[in-house]
């Protein structure tokens with residue numbers, strides 16, 4: 330990602346929203362943005378309370394914020410049921426028969442779910458969960474394809490005060506097992522399978538493998554989707570179709586405390602296993618709702634489509650909670666963007682008249698490669714706003730997105746945020762912010778973002794530093810599930826009372842934030858976070874492996890590719906078969922997104938005198954083919970010379 334800095338520095342193209350867009354937008358001038366932003370960071374509680382009031386509360390809060398760094402409580406004493414804001418208020422009001430979800434499966438099956446139907450489904454799901462003995466605070470693991478039932482299940486958990494933990498359908502049985510153990514979930518919601526690139530992902534089989542020797546699982550609720558044969562354990566596994574027959578489609582939403590846990594979502598850090606990021610109710614929903622309102626400028630007449638999977642934070646905040654709290658109509662798609670070909674998204678935008686489209690740079694780069702003739706075949710004139718998320722967007726991809734998809738008329742919101750931040754933090758506002766290709770521009774309302782050097786001073790224009798947030802915001806994580814000290818250490822130990830995001834960034838002379846990438850050992854592969862430590866520990870868990878080091882390398886489409894260096898135990902020999910086996914081994918341990926793109930055997934790894942693997946050197950080597958700095962501190966610099974030869978470097 331470091332080579333992006335160069336192109337950023339020469340980026341002078343500025344694109345302002347059209348007068349027509351600005352006129353209709355909620356914030357339509359920079360003067361208004363600046364005034365509102367200043368007010369919102371000077372008096373954050375006033376700003377956020379005003380926004381939170383637009384949600385459904387059964388009991389009003391007594392105090393907006395209780396802040397004892399790094400622990401925040403928002404809307405203290407307030408009580409709400411998150412699903413009431415997302416479902417009941419619309420189903421009982423003027424949006425009753427409005428489409429909430431327009432679903433398209435990969436094979437082409439279609440369903441439209443209105444808000445009234447969504448309400449009935451969520452109530453049924455809530456009653457089914459209660460019937461299975463799920464109580465408030467119980468954790469429920471959800472492992473689903475991208476079908477409406479994933480959203481029903483999440484909202485039903487929220488409705489009964491259970492804590493969902495969604496595991497991305499691309500993760501393996503081992504990953505499910507780890508998350509079950511860490512979260513202590515005893516109930517699982519899954520499907521027989523899901524469609525991806527014309528094939529079935531065997532979700533229920535993966536669940537079976539994950540819980541084979543786990544006696545604490547009380548129930549597995551299975552949605553019928555792909556209809557292949559699966560095994561069902563009597564007494565433990567139930568088809569949702571059978572359970573729903575016995576329940577009512579009515580359920581009264583009981584209020585929970587504003588700080589009641591809503592979900593745990595696992596994400597990679599620089600050390601150890603993925604951490605369970607905890608989010609709570611009132612503050613999280615306020616962040617999701619407010620950003621949908623201002624960043625996507627969502628209106629009743631919009632058709633919104635976020636192409637993320639509900640297994641990631643983007644799917645939580647910008648498919649389930651935010652858009653539904655806004656009462657918008659959204660498109661949901663199950664499968665791959667290139668099924669049957671790279672025209673699928675554009676065909677769907679044309680068919681449903683999508684007006685707001687939110688996707689990831691990695692997808693955009695894949696579309697560029699596939700060719701302009703795919704979008705050119707379709708009428709994309711319904712689009713009015715485009716969004717990007719997950720990784721820095723390179724200016725070339727940004728320009729293509731603007732011209733070929735947005736027809737040169739749609740503003741692009743490049744949104745920076747994280748699983749931990751819960752909602753968008755740095756972003757243009759589409760009706761006012763002048764955008765430049767590659768920058769997420771300016772902080773959202775209430776967000777006091779800055780870039781600091783090591784001693785905690787704000788850096789000057791165009792100087793690099795660490796991206797931080799200096800005051801609490803409602804949708805911030807409340808911690809790492811079951812690990813208080815890791816939360817403090819990971820985010821709050823660089824500077825007192827200040828949140829460190831783990832990203833490097835710089836600001837240009839106009840104050841725009843340019844995110845460079847992670848400063849820690851976290852990779853961003855196709856917009857997904859992966860810890861190098863996770864991949865390494867998967868590798869060393871294999872019998873043949875003595876040691877492993879994993880680094881990222883710039884990749885044309887994925888953003889970063891995974892490069893692994895492996896030393897074998899004495900009694901094992903290098904072979905193409907073993908190489909393939911090790912890659913698959915990582916796929917089985919984590920999921921196919923974690924399979925190393927390159928794997929090199931080496932007799933030893935470069936280490937410091939104290940025995941630490943020098944990943945920095947390996948990274949430089951894979952990026953440039955050489956090592957520029959001093960390597961005399963190396964125990965054995967022969968290692969580098971050999972690796973250089975192996976990688977075909979200078």
Ligand code: WTA
Pocket residue numbers: 596641642643717718719720721722743744745746747748749769830831832844846847853856857858
């Ligand atoms: C990166 C995804 C540049 C960043 C919502 C962050 C971005 C990590 C952007 C969080 C962006 C996300 N520009 N980098 N617009 N959006 N990132 O938790 O490194 O999956 O720390 O959340 O993705 O990834 P996560």
